[in-house]
């Protein structure tokens with residue numbers, strides 16, 4: 694499913710970036726361009742990050 698229509702980035706691509714270390718929506722944007730234009734897909738990117746438990750990983754990364 695396409696999540697970022699501006700840059701034609703799928704949920705699969707975003708999940709792959711999260712699995713390989715993206716820690717927030719800015720990180721996802723830097724890696725695959727999702728969310729770099731209108732920003733309308735950012736809530737979905739945030740939801741994918743939350744679904745993957747990134748907030749927990751982020752807490753460990755900051756420690």
Ligand code: FES
Pocket residue numbers: 696697698699700727728729730731732733734735
């Ligand atoms: S839909 Fe992703 S930046 Fe516009």
